[in-house]
Amino acid sequence: MKKVHLLMIALIMLTLNSCSVITGIFKAGAVVGVIAVIVVILVIVWLISLFRK
Template sequence: MKKLPLLLFFVAMCALSSCSVIGGIFKAGAAVGIIAVIVVIGIILWIISAFRGKQ
């Protein structure tokens, strides 16, 4: 059962060219990074507005 992910990884590496695999990983990483930054900025703005509302 432990060999199944290794087998799938090997098949994916043979089926896809290395450039397209690496390009997909970087595109996904960039999208996740942008979303994370937007979420963090939103949380900071929410916290600031919560403190300003109490005064």
């Protein structure tokens, strides 16, 4: 019976650990996405300013 409890505890620990890793990946992805959007907007504004002259 103790082996079953140890196995369940190990499984829960591995599952929670992988969830935190995935959360970190999505947070990093969100930050990169926001930075990419800002860069694209800046490039568009720069191109528009070049053609207005």
